[in-house]
Amino acid sequence: MRLLLINPNTTVSMTEKAAKAARAVAGVGTEIIAVTSQTGPASIEGYYDGALAVPGMLRELKLRQAAGYDAVIICCFDDTGLDAARMFCDVPVVGLCEAAVSMAGFIAQRFSVVTTLERSRILIDNLVQRYGMGARAKVRASDIPVLELENSSSGAIGKLRATIERALAEDGAEAIVLGCAGMTDLARDLQVLYGVPVVDGVAAAVKQAEALVSLGLGTSKRSSYAAPLPKPFLGAMQEFAPVSSIEVSGA
Incomplete structure (x- = not known):
């Protein structure tokens, strides 16, 4: 294949x-x-x-x-x-996005999509609604320009973790979806760190x-x-x- x-x-x-x-x-x-x-x-x-x-x-x-x-x-x-x-x-x-949110729906009733900037949050929220998951998902922005994910000294990972922690505390999230392809290498470590399923769109x-x-x-x-x-x-x-x-x- x-x-x-x-x-x-x-x-x-x-x-x-x-x-x-x-x-x-x-x-x-x-x-x-x-x-x-x-x-x-x-x-x-x-x-x-x-x-x-x-x-x-x-x-x-x-x-x-x-x-x-x-x-x-x-x-x-x-x-x-x-x-x-x-x-x-x-x-x-x-x-x-379609792959990740559909996969998240198999493993959690409620989940949060954590993405980069507010302008991307709005776009992705519209996609989540289109894919029929609007009642089960909340989309959050981490205030991270995409290219900062390529720079280990940018502080992007700290912002991402803080946003995930807010999602778990405030959204009732049972799983996290990483809302940017540039986050794909972080999924396994974040899943171990927070003890909930973390869905990466590339893998999904x-x-x-x-x-x-x-x-x-x-x-x-x-x-x-x-x-x-x-x-x-x-x-x-x-x-x-x-x-x-x-x-x-x-x-």
């Missing part, structure tokens, strides 16, 4: 961190192919960054359409471009992608995720103009 993990931001160290976490939980025989977007922001913090990250992420999908992979993981907790990628692909495409997405592939399930091409219709695209978007019914395939 081959899983394509795409980091939609342009920070290579974050891709490497996520790839390491993905390989640590992948099953025997699962290959993780990790790629970094070459176009867009260095980190994704809110709707503007996310919108400008989507073309670079789709370009990485397009470049690898003939490589042959069984599923795609969009490695950003904002689920950046997830619906667009599902229209682009017939193989399963998994987003970190890998296992859910493996499950979908094992069950022989691909993205439905009826209605919502039907392939884009061929039409002219102008200017810088010309390269993304659909020319056939399915642009990307796992075959």
Whole structure:
């Protein structure tokens, strides 16, 4: 089984961190192919960054359409471009937020998602509502710019721990979801420290992608995720103009 993990931001160290976490939980025989977007922001913090990250992420999908992979993981907790990628692909495409909150729902009645900045909290809260977990989850911001997670001397870990402690004390949280791909390397230690399940979106997405592939399930091409219709695209978007019914395939 081959899983394509795409980091939609342009920070290579974050891709490497996520790839390491993905390989640590992948099953025997699962290959993780990790790629970094070459176009867009260095980190994704809110709707503007996310919108400008989507073309670079789709370009990485397009470049690898003939490589042959069984599923795609969009490695950003904002689920950046997830619906667009599902229209682009017939193989399963998994987003970190959707994977993590659905997994948390199996192990806890109440859980808190701990993310980075307030602007990201609002976006993720909207996603949690969309995924049907609004009544069971609270989203908290830790006031951490994403790139500070790459700097061990930034104080980001202390802020993250303080936010988790507030979630456990004030939210009635029975589990914690880490709401940023840049936190993936912290999950195991935090679980030991606080004695509650800590769900990492990267690991959750890998296992859910493996499950979908094992069950022989691909993205439905009826209605919502039907392939884009061929039409002219102008200017810088010309390269993304659909020319056939399915642009990307796992075959």
